[in-house]
Amino acid sequence: MHTFTLRLSPGDDLRLSLDRAFQARGASAAFVLQGIxxxxVAMLRYAGRDAAAELRGDFEILTLAGSLSAQGPHLHMSISDADGRVSGGHVTAGCIVRTTAEIVVALLPDERYTREHDAATGFAELVIRRT
Structure with missing residues (x-):
C-alpha cells in the first residue's frame, strides 16, 4: 500500500479532482481513507433516492471515504452546515471546495477494482481482483 495526500483549492470539484488524481497515478485500485x-456547494444523493440534493452554503466536511476505480469514484461524505446540522450521502459531481479539502488516499497496487452489475442488488457493485 502506498498513500498520497491531495490538497484541493477553492472552486475545485471534489469528486472530479479525486478521480483525476487517481487516474494520473495509473492506479487500478485505491481507497479514500479520510477527507476534511x-x-x-454539496451534491449528495441520499439513500433510496435517484437524484442528488444540491446544498448551498458554508459546509465543513466531517468525513469522506470511498473507493476509486477505473469506472470512477464511489464516495460517501458527511458535512455540517453553519448551524452544526449534519447531512450525509453519496458524493456526486458538483461538490465545490470553499477554502480547502485535504484528502488521504491509499493506492492498492496488488488489487484491481471494477464495478460490475450485481444481479442481487441491481447495481454496479465493487469487484475486487488480485493482480
Missing part, C-alpha cells in the same frame, strides 16, 4: 475541509 469545506464546501460551498
Amino acid at each position: 475541509g469545506s464546501l460551498s
